[in-house]
Amino acid sequence: MKKKKKSVDFICESCGMEEYIPYQVVRDFDLMDPGDPSEPPRFSCEQCNGEMYPVEYIDVRGKTHTFKGKH
Numbered sequence: 001m002k003k004k005k006k007s008v009d010f011i012c013e014s015c016g017m018e019e020y021i022p023y024q025v026v027r028d029f030d031l032m033d034p035g036d037p038s039e040p041p042r043f044s045c046e047q048c049n050g051e052m053y054p055v056e057y058i059d060v061r062g063k064t065h066t067f068k069g070k071h
């Protein structure tokens with residue numbers, strides 16, 4: 001059984017800062033993003049301007065994105 005999450009946990013790949021972004025915001029961003037659908041939505045880190053990845057996010061197409069630390 002899946003629990004409906006209200007926010008998505010994002011982690012910066014550069015400095016490791018964590019930020020919770022409301023699910024609705026991430027989903028809207030994902031819907032507007034014309035980029036590669038295999039890539040998860042990303043946000044810019046306010047601290048270091050690095051890229052923030054969702055720790056776990058199921059996108060609008062039902063694909064699960066997970067981030068397991070630095071690439």
Ligand SMILES: [Zn+2]
Nearest residue numbers: 012015045048
């Ligand atoms: Zn950062």
